[in-house]
Amino acid sequence: MAEKINVKTMAEYAAEGTKPEILFWVGCAGSFDARAQKVTVAFTKILNQVGMNFAILGQEESCTGDPARRAGNEFVFQMTALQNIEVMNMYGVDKIVTTCPHCFNTLKNEYPDLGGNYEVIHHTQLLQELIDEGRIKMTEGGTFKGKKITYHDSCYLGRVNGVYEAPRKVLEELDTDLVELKRCRTNGLCCGAGGAQMFKEDEAGKKSINIERVEEALDTGSEIIAVNCPFCLTMMTDGVKAKEKQDSVMVYDLAELIINNQ
Amino acid sequence: MIGQIIFAILSILTFGYAAFQFNKIRQNILLGQEEKIEGDTSLRLKNMFLVAFGQQKMFKRFVPAIFHLFIYVAFLMTQIELIEILIDGFTGSHRFFASMLGGLYNFIINFIEVLSALAFVATFVFLARRNLLKLPRFHKAEMNGWPKLDGNLILYGEFLLLIGIFSMNGADMALQAKGETSYSLNLIISSNLGPAIFGGLDIHTLHIIEKFGWWLHILVVFGFINYLPKSKHLHIFFAFPNTYYSKLDSRGKMENMDSIMNEVKSMMDPEAAFDDSAEMEELPVFGSNDVTTLSWRNLLESYTCTECGRCTSVCPANMTGKKLSPRKVMMDIRDRAEEVGDKIRSGNPEYIRDDAKSENAVLSAENFDDGKSLFDYISKEEIHACTTCNACVEACPILINPMESILKLRRYELLTESAGPTEWLPMFNSIENNGAVWSMSESRDQWVNELNKEND
Secondary structure (H helix, E strand, O other): OOOOOOOOEHHHHHHHOOOOOEEEEOHHHHHHOHHHHHHHHHHHHHHHHOOOOEEEOHHHOOOOOHHHHHHOOHHHHHHHHHHHHHHHHHOOOOEEEEOOHHHHHHHHHHHHHHOOOOEEEEHHHHHHHHHHOOOOOOOOOOOOOOOEEEEOOOOOOOOOOOOOHHHHHHHHHOOOEEOOOOOOHHHOOOOOOOOOHHHOOOOOOOOOHHHHHHHHHHHOOOOEEEEOOHHHHHHHHHHHHHOOOOOOOEEEEHHHHHHHOO | OHHHHHHHHHHHHHHHHHHHHHHHHHHHHOOOEOOOOOOOHHHHHHHHHHHHHOOHHHHHOHHHHHHHHHHHHHHHHHHHHHHHHHHHHHHOOOOOOHHHHOHHHHHHHHHHHHHHHHHHHHHHHHHHHHHOOOOHHHOOHHHOOHHHHHHHHHHHHHHHHHHHHHHHHHHHHHHHHOOOOOOOOOOOOHHHHHHHHHOOOOHHHHHHHHHHHHHHHHHHHHHHHHHHHHOHHHHHHHHHHHHHHOOOOOOOOOOOOHHHHHHHHHHHOHHHHHOHHHOOOOOOOOOOOOOOOOEHHHHHHHHHOOOOOHHHHHOHHHHOOOOOOHHHHHHHHHHHHHHHHHHHHHOOHHHEOHHHOOOOOOOOOOOEOOOOOHHHOOOHHHHHOOOOOOHHHHHOOOOOOHHHHHHHHHHHHHHHOOOOOHHHHHHHHHHHHHOOOOOOOOOOOOHHHHHHHHHO
16 A cells, blocks of 8 residues: 555645645646546646645635636636735745646736736646656656657647747657647647636537647547646547547646656 | 929828828827836837848748748838939939949849849739639638738739839830940849840830839839728838837736726725725726727737738637637727727717717717727627637737737626626636636545545
């Protein structure tokens, strides 16, 4: 039996009069969506393995407000954002890592105007750092060696925040055979979930955006579609199912790939 | 002498009418809300230099970028020749700079000739691309009618201009070969082509062709100056201010609505209610429903748009058959700005808002209401389809941000009209009441149990 992993909250650290190295912002999807939870679990295991001092906010975490703001509902955004900032400032949070590029973007780029100033990184950036520092040990000839993998740039990590290399470096470390999508990096195609689309049906059209993207991914002949966002994870998984390829093509977050490689 | 008088009258009319038209555009753009332009000026200048002058973003698509560059550089260089044309036109001289500049003049005219030849090729390629290749982005619904004609007209105009330049230079070189000129030029194209085509003509006819070329050139230029304000080709000027004023903030940052932030702050903390910024004299505008509630910079963007459709061609909503087209949004904003501007300038009291109507009331931007808004141009269905993916923002070669205007319209719909897709309501309610996008009965950290279940 493996040792029990203890995930401490900011409140617990504060009670001890200490502060963790980093706050792990789990996000709504990472907390509640069954599939995204697996990513949360995988990333937590990695943090635990490398012995990083981290905490979560637990019950004190709320939605960052990204979908509300992009839907146009500034009131709801301000309410949830100001509450989050109050909590984080109370704990003196200075560094945040998150597995969701939407949370990442809002925390990093939008909270400063509201009085929340933190150093925010996406988990793929932290994973790359940990690999570079030799803190994550990769198995030689691991599970994914030589496997064809394609990587889907999420809009909010890629085009919006310019993070293209860190996730690719992680894939390189896994010894995978990375096949780029036709539309990648700055030209990456959205999965269809952003701008609060996740929470409503599509407008009338020819097809769903996730189908367009999955077709492109299937064209690469990859066995695995690697993503960095819980919403992309849902959209791409749904797309693969719609194309009835769920038995031959898997959709994984980068953190899961690392855990599965060990 | 008569030629000089006609030229002077035409010049005055041309520049006078152009000034009148450009002033109307200025007024239309200033219908927008004020917006503070902050941040590093040197960074703004750098953007303008690289993106507008240097065409940096055009080169994401290399082939059209090269042809576009030919026309662009030819256009820039022709401005040098235009100075001489204006001097010749007013004074009745012929090739005013030829003897003055000597070898340099020969070099400049040669440079223009080569660029003109390249521009000729590019014009042909662009006409073929627009009309024969059926590139999807040139054939979307919003391109029917005037936009399509507009795109072609300028290319026909370009042809006329080039015919003018080459018939003038060609006839001059034929005259030079006959010893009829005071200068001696050696032009790469016209020194060969001119005598070959026009060599057999008599001197009188050659002078007429030379004059014809000269007049054709300047008349196309005069026409162009007054055509620009009605055309997508305004980008040749507006790309410069547009790139200069484009936002320096991260793309991921939506403009903070301070009035709402302060209200929410005061709800959370009674003491914050006495913040100076929380006091508002008039009702704040939530989002945008018209050109008067967008910012002037958004309107500048709409006039800068050259309808190339790069934004629409990469829009995930558009490519999957939804109605949203970022280009159409920009075109609609410009059309509406023209409509509102024209109506306000008409002074027609019919357009005064009902509650502002009185005997002495004068129509102005403040009391204007024609019973219409941008939503008569842009449907809710269009703005709902945006995934905020920023592909349109990335695609625009001159830093227009259609997404910003789309999101301002969404804000109006949600905040001012309290409308919007009903499917969003549960998400808003959940965030408000449960702090999560979904209403869940379990607690936010229950995944920790999953973590250790797997570990057991």
